[in-house]
Amino acid sequence: MRSNSGVMRVFKGLPASHGQVAGTVYVFRKKWREQVPEYDISAVLISSEIERLQEAFTLTRHQIHSLSAELCKRVSGSESATFEGHVMILDDPVVIDKCQNKIKEQLCNAEWAVHSVVSEYAAIFESMEDEYLRERVNDIYDIGSRLIRNLLGVSDMAASLVTKPCIIVAEELSPSETISLPRHLIMGFATDRGSLTSHASLISRALGIPAVVGIGNLSEIAANGDYLLVDGTSGTVILHPDQNAIDELNKAAEINKTFNISLEELKNKLGQTKDNVRVPLIANIDSGTTISDLEAVGAEGVGLYRSEYLWLALNREPTEDEQTEAYTRAVRALEPDQEITIRVLDLGGDKIIANSKKPGEANPFLGNRSIRYLLRNPDVFKRQLRAVLRSSVHGKLQIMYPMITVLEELRETNQILAECMDELRREGRGFNENIKQGVMVEVPGAALIADSLAVESDFFSIGTNDLIQYTLAVDRLNESVARLYQPAHPAVLQLIDMTIKAGHAHNSKITVCGEMASDPVMAVLLYGMGVDEFSMTPNMIPLVKKVFSCIIRDDALQLAAEVRGMYAQEASTLYQYCKEKLLRLVPNVPL
Amino acid sequence: MEDLAARRVERKVCLSNKYGLHIRPASLFTKVASRYNADVYVEKEGTVVSGKSILALMTLGAACGTELLLTAIGEQSSEAINELAGLVSRKFDIPEEQD
Structure with missing residues (x-):
């Protein structure tokens, strides 16, 4: 069964989907481009050839529909939307017209017509500058190969030829190939090409199948029946492994398994350190997040409710009643002792409201956004504050102001809040008189005046994503400068440190709600600096909770003290230092 | 002619979603464009295509x-x-394309 006669070879690729697996290879070769038959047809056959073409389109449409339905059942994400796009391409009149014209004008068979049209489009995609868009050529090949297979009357090769458990090795896998493979027989994927964002990578992650992509030329070297190790966590693939390599892999798999089990066990426990100091781990959510999503990860409250999604979903300003209903629903969904922080409208910059007809700004990230927009549109602001206040009778709800940069903004905001309270009192509507209001610290200027902001607010929430972008003047989506986006930059760490000290001096609670909260390395450092609670995307909560449960508070305090003495170093040195330290404390954590 | 020109509307937009105009954003754009009784065109650096054709x-x-x-x-x-x-x-309201 197991052919392991060759020399051991180690390949490095991209870790596309976590997990380790060992098994026999099945090489899945994509040969349709070479195998497409080409022949002339006589003019009298044109109409029957076109009919054949149309039937193939119909059949293909049906197949993609059922694949899409299948994917919906298996994964909750939006990956199935890709297939909707495939159906739309099939429905695009331009595509079928082009194929029909080829048949009519060149008197060629339908397979060749599809092949020519697909090749024309593929050439356009392959010449694109943007790598991500260039890679989308696979969507075109995927549809083309399916059409040609249907014309030839050949069934799904991949699906029908895989009959026993194996690791699929291929040059590249299309989304429909990935999903049409029999799930219960596929142990792992290893492909020559592909990136972490290709559809096949996303799908293998969604299905929980270990995968390594971008390996180079494995599919030319490996043969059916060869023994192969795939480590989707480290991105390593080993062909003809020796016993030592197999043992190593099994060890890694065992660690992964126990780690995942221990995450599950922590689900219903509160976040705390090994020496039982509480570290609340709460969630960043929008109006679409369900309470079961929060329960599934053991979130202990909501540190950031992004109210702008109400605007985006309706494509207009929600009314006061609509907002009240939404915030009330959110607060009621939580346990009575759990807190929820509603962040007021954080739009502008990149998320301009379609209806507001604002003239374009030369520099939206430095422009009229967020609290600045609200203070210039007090009617909008009041409607939102009234809605938040009205919802506050239903549970522990607090308000957060984003983008505060100057003290006047906080004062004006509090003034408007007081006016709203007066109005509600006069109207006889109930609200929590002691509602807490806090400042989202995400501009360096706010961090530097944190002391005066703390006097007039109840809590701070540090929005690290924007704080980093504004401190380092870096748009992290701009590839040419993205490497300068450094969470561990000493300037960023010092601003955070300063904010914490100022806040604590006035008994303000400090939350971190940016992505730094969900990176265990940074979270432990920030905890050592004094952060009280961490709010993050729900699916990262189990990992961070696990890490905190493995360290004692003094470990974190000591790390923070050491890092404070290293501010003359590069960010990467600081980060590496924290990471190594954490790995010594929690050896099995997959970082 | 005059009548037609009056019903011609142009708008410059900047594509700001993370991954550009690939299959999903293109499918959403096509869907919306197809709902309206108007011919829709999209131009990029001199190349003009129909806004109702996903491909x-x-x-x-x-x-x-x-x-x-x-x-x-x-x-x-x-x-x-x-x-x-x-x-x-x-950004086409696609969560993965937002940041």
């Missing part, structure tokens, strides 16, 4: 940051442009 949109190879000129001609041209420009500015 044509994809062939533009428009990455994040690309300037596009949207043109609609017909009875519902302004409604079409308003909704399409909104869709583009909201």
Whole structure:
């Protein structure tokens, strides 16, 4: 069964989907481009050839529909939307017209017509500058190969030829190939090409199948029946492994398994350190997040409710009643002792409201956004504050102001809040008189005046994503400068440190709600600096909770003290230092 | 002619979603464009394609940051442009494309 006669070879690729697996290879070769038959047809056959073409389109449409339905059942994400796009391409009149014209004008068979049209489009995609868009050529090949297979009357090769458990090795896998493979027989994927964002990578992650992509030329070297190790966590693939390599892999798999089990066990426990100091781990959510999503990860409250999604979903300003209903629903969904922080409208910059007809700004990230927009549109602001206040009778709800940069903004905001309270009192509507209001610290200027902001607010929430972008003047989506986006930059760490000290001096609670909260390395450092609670995307909560449960508070305090003495170093040195330290404390954590 | 020109609406937009005009954003754009009684065109650096053809949109190879000129001609041209420009500015409402 197991052919392991060759020399051991180690390949490095991209870790596309976590997990380790060992098994026999099945090489899945994509040969349709070479195998497409080409022949002339006589003019009298044109109409029957076109009919054949149309039937193939119909059949293909049906197949993609059922694949899409299948994917919906298996994964909750939006990956199935890709297939909707495939159906739309099939429905695009331009595509079928082009194929029909080829048949009519060149008197060629339908397979060749599809092949020519697909090749024309593929050439356009392959010449694109943007790598991500260039890679989308696979969507075109995927549809083309399916059409040609249907014309030839050949069934799904991949699906029908895989009959026993194996690791699929291929040059590249299309989304429909990935999903049409029999799930219960596929142990792992290893492909020559592909990136972490290709559809096949996303799908293998969604299905929980270990995968390594971008390996180079494995599919030319490996043969059916060869023994192969795939480590989707480290991105390593080993062909003809020796016993030592197999043992190593099994060890890694065992660690992964126990780690995942221990995450599950922590689900219903509160976040705390090994020496039982509480570290609340709460969630960043929008109006679409369900309470079961929060329960599934053991979130202990909501540190950031992004109210702008109400605007985006309706494509207009929600009314006061609509907002009240939404915030009330959110607060009621939580346990009575759990807190929820509603962040007021954080739009502008990149998320301009379609209806507001604002003239374009030369520099939206430095422009009229967020609290600045609200203070210039007090009617909008009041409607939102009234809605938040009205919802506050239903549970522990607090308000957060984003983008505060100057003290006047906080004062004006509090003034408007007081006016709203007066109005509600006069109207006889109930609200929590002691509602807490806090400042989202995400501009360096706010961090530097944190002391005066703390006097007039109840809590701070540090929005690290924007704080980093504004401190380092870096748009992290701009590839040419993205490497300068450094969470561990000493300037960023010092601003955070300063904010914490100022806040604590006035008994303000400090939350971190940016992505730094969900990176265990940074979270432990920030905890050592004094952060009280961490709010993050729900699916990262189990990992961070696990890490905190493995360290004692003094470990974190000591790390923070050491890092404070290293501010003359590069960010990467600081980060590496924290990471190594954490790995010594929690050896099995997959970082 | 005059009548037609009156019903021609143009709007420059900047593609700001993370991954550019690939299959999913293109499919959403096509869907919206097709709902309106107007011809919709999308231009990128001199190349003009139909805004109702998903594949044509994809062939533009428009990455994040690309300037596009949207043109609609017909009875519902302004409604079409308003909704399409909104869709583009909201990064097609696709969560993965937002940050």
